[in-house]
Amino acid sequence: MTDFRIPARRGKGAALAVAAALLVLSGCSSSSSGSGGSSASPSAAGATKITIKDFAFHPATLTVHPGAKVTVTNEDTTAHTVTADTGKLFDTGHVAPGKTTTFTAPGKAGTYAYMCTIHQFMTGTLKVS
Numbered sequence: 001m002t003d004f005r006i007p008a009r010r011g012k013g014a015a016l017a018v019a020a021a022l023l024v025l026s027g028c029s030s031s032s033s034g035s036g037g038s039s040a041s042p043s044a045a046g047a048t049k050i051t052i053k054d055f056a057f058h059p060a061t062l063t064v065h066p067g068a069k070v071t072v073t074n075e076d077t078t079a080h081t082v083t084a085d086t087g088k089l090f091d092t093g094h095v096a097p098g099k100t101t102t103f104t105a106p107g108k109a110g111t112y113a114y115m116c117t118i119h120q121f122m123t124g125t126l127k128v129s
């Protein structure tokens with residue numbers, strides 16, 4: 001039934017061509033999805049965004065202005081939180097897989113450690129200045 005044999009002995013040239021084609025294909029597919037809409041884009045004054053991926057916060061240290069709105073995107077397949085270590089100055093609550101939420105950074109300058117309350121080995125730092 002399954003006779004999926006790859007003709008590996010046909011020569012290395014063919015195999016290289018296939019590999020190259022795959023590279024081109026993957027390159028195209030990752031860059032062809034952005035169809036520029038006409039929605040208003042927010043200020044480009046630096047990224048105020050935390051991405052959660054592979055049980056880690058990216059970037060590990062984020063610097064924002066006091067009271068900034070910080071976007072949190074969970075790209076993992078399990079829920080996470082962004083929760084300030086001290087006094088829950090900010091706390092996203094559970095962010096489900098694939099979801100995006102926001103929280104407001106503290107209004108006072110300082111360095112705020114945060115973590116995921118579900119996986120407490122996940123830590124990050126929010127710098128407000």
Ligand SMILES: [Cu+2]
Nearest residue numbers: 080116118119
């Ligand atoms: Cu987590």
